[in-house]
Amino acid sequence: MFSSSGYLSGFYNVELHHHLDGCIRAQTVRDLANEYDIPFDQDKFDEALKHVDSLVPFLECFSMFLPVLQGNPEAIERLAYECVEDQYNNKVAFFETRFAPFLMLANNESSRDFDCEQTCCAHDVVDAVLKGLERGEQDFGVRSNAIFCGLRGQTNWLTPLTRLLKHYQYHPKVVGIDVAGNENLPWSTEELDLTKNMYRVARSLGYGCTIHAGEQGLVHNIERALDEIKTHRIGHGYAVFKDEQLLSRCFEERVPFEFCPISAKVLSSLGTKFDDPNNPILLGSKHKLNFSLNCDDSLFFGNLQPSIKICQDVLHFSEEELFRIRLNAASATFLPENEKQKLVEHISQRK
Ligand SMILES: [Zn+2]
Numbered sequence: 001m002f003s004s005s006g007y008l009s010g011f012y013n014v015e016l017h018h019h020l021d022g023c024i025r026a027q028t029v030r031d032l033a034n035e036y037d038i039p040f041d042q043d044k045f046d047e048a049l050k051h052v053d054s055l056v057p058f059l060e061c062f063s064m065f066l067p068v069l070q071g072n073p074e075a076i077e078r079l080a081y082e083c084v085e086d087q088y089n090n091k092v093a094f095f096e097t098r099f100a101p102f103l104m105l106a107n108n109e110s111s112r113d114f115d116c117e118q119t120c121c122a123h124d125v126v127d128a129v130l131k132g133l134e135r136g137e138q139d140f141g142v143r144s145n146a147i148f149c150g151l152r153g154q155t156n157w158l159t160p161l162t163r164l165l166k167h168y169q170y171h172p173k174v175v176g177i178d179v180a181g182n183e184n185l186p187w188s189t190e191e192l193d194l195t196k197n198m199y200r201v202a203r204s205l206g207y208g209c210t211i212h213a214g215e216q217g218l219v220h221n222i223e224r225a226l227d228e229i230k231t232h233r234i235g236h237g238y239a240v241f242k243d244e245q246l247l248s249r250c251f252e253e254r255v256p257f258e259f260c261p262i263s264a265k266v267l268s269s270l271g272t273k274f275d276d277p278n279n280p281i282l283l284g285s286k287h288k289l290n291f292s293l294n295c296d297d298s299l300f301f302g303n304l305q306p307s308i309k310i311c312q313d314v315l316h317f318s319e320e321e322l323f324r325i326r327l328n329a330a331s332a333t334f335l336p337e338n339e340k341q342k343l344v345e346h347i348s349q350r351k
Contacts (some may be wrong), residue, residue: 001140005346007023008141011093012350014329014343015236015294015304016210017178017258019149020064020099020129020295021069025085032068032075038099040068052300055182055216055267071106071120073128080129084136090304094343096333097133098147098178098210100127101164102157122164130173141216145334147174147210152181158194162201169205175334176208178235192228199229199242208232208334210258214239216269219246226255233258233332238280239272240289247287254290256332261307265295275314282315292329323350 003009033040046065067176069075072268093258101122111179124144133144148168150161156223161177170173177196187195213225215236225231233256234240240247240257250257259281265274272278286293293311295304311317315347317325330343 003346003349005342007093007143007346008088008123008342010346011088011091011142013090013092013304013308014292014326014333014347015087015092015095015110016233016256016292016329016332017260017294017296018083018095018097019297020080020083020097020146021066021103022067022299022300023080023086023295023298023303024069024079025086028079029065029068032072032078034291035066035074036072038068038073040064043165049300053266053268058184058267058300065299066103067260069104071104073124076125076128077132077135078079080138081136082132084133084140084142084305086298087142087144088140092142092304092334094143094330096145096147096175097129098176098180099125099129100149100151100157102154102160103149103151104326105322122160123167124151126164126168126174130171133173142155145173146173146206147176147178147334150177150179150195152179152185152212154192155188155194157189158191158198159254162194162198164204165198165205166208169207174207175211177202178210178212180212180235182264183212183215183221196229199231202228210235213237215264216267219243222246222250232256232334236260237266241278241280241283247289253286256328257284257289258289258294259284259291260294260296260301261305261310262301266301266308268290274310281311281316285315285317285321288324290328290332291325292332293325323347323348 048061102156113280150157202209210233211225211231212235214222218238219242222237235258237257264270270280293303293308295307326347330347
């Protein structure tokens with residue numbers, strides 16, 4: 001079942017940009033709403049899912065289904081477990097999933113991180129995710145790690161999130177930090193300072209750092225991410241092609257980009273049609289940029305395999321290019337160096 005490197009034999013996909021909550025199965029949303037008697041308008045949700053074509057309806061969908069998870073560690077564990085099963089069905093050997101611990105709390109609990117006896121706190125959320133991932137790994141053999149995620153504009157989460165990083169620094173499955181949300185939101189001095197501090201603490205504790213930048217926003221957001229926030233990887237980053245100088249720098253420094261083709265197509269993040277010769281993902285391939293392919297949120301965009309297939313079918317990515325992309329992904333994981341080498345060896349078995 002496993003190769004000598006410890007990964008599932010015959011499984012060569014690696015996914016880096018996977019939002020745990022956005023990868024919930026539609027059926028699981030229905031089941032959980034029924035099971036826990038949560039008010040939920042099924043028809044409205046089904047209809048909303050059909051009309052996700054830009055960022056606003058996309059974010060609205062989250063607010064519709066998040067109540068089935070919030071404050072419920074059992075539901076969160078099931079979500080994480082099922083994500084591992086879905087990755088097994090997509091021939092994924094290893095993935096990193098990101099989630100916002102404070103988004104998974106019920107509203108009245110949203111500023112708590114520790115010291116809660118009665119209600120679900122951020123600790124319980126994290127432990128539920130890790131338990132689901134571990135149980136999934138035992139049953140399916142797909143290995144995974146977790147990345148904590150902040151949300152733009154949620155300045156009040158940044159200090160407790162930084163504390164959470166310190167708390168889990170020795171947990172082998174907690175490996176990184178991310179900030180998602182609307183990257184075009186203006187930064188207050190407080191939010192920027194606390195974000196920079198959180199990334200500084202994360203780096204000092206040995207965490208990997210990624211951040212959503214240049215998805216639908218300005219190219220400057222990528223520069224800020226690299227120079228001020230000092231991230232290791234860029235989530236999306238399609239805007240890099242708007243600036244020749246930045247593009248050459250990212251090529252020279254081999255900055256890893258996490259591209260999400262179907263997500264970018266559906267949410268119109270590319271600035272071009274998908275089959276356009278200037279599609280940033282196609283340009284990324286031509287320039288041999290260091291990027292991986294990812295699903296982003298499978299509830300909306302399907303799992304990883306369709307995201308790879310669209311690049312084969314429409315952008316005509318060769319087997320050789322797909323191999324290069326899988327190697328990029330393996331090399332950009334937040335695994336410890338020796339573990340990363342094993343994953344790279346594993347991926348290299350299939351050229
Ligand atoms: Zn994302």
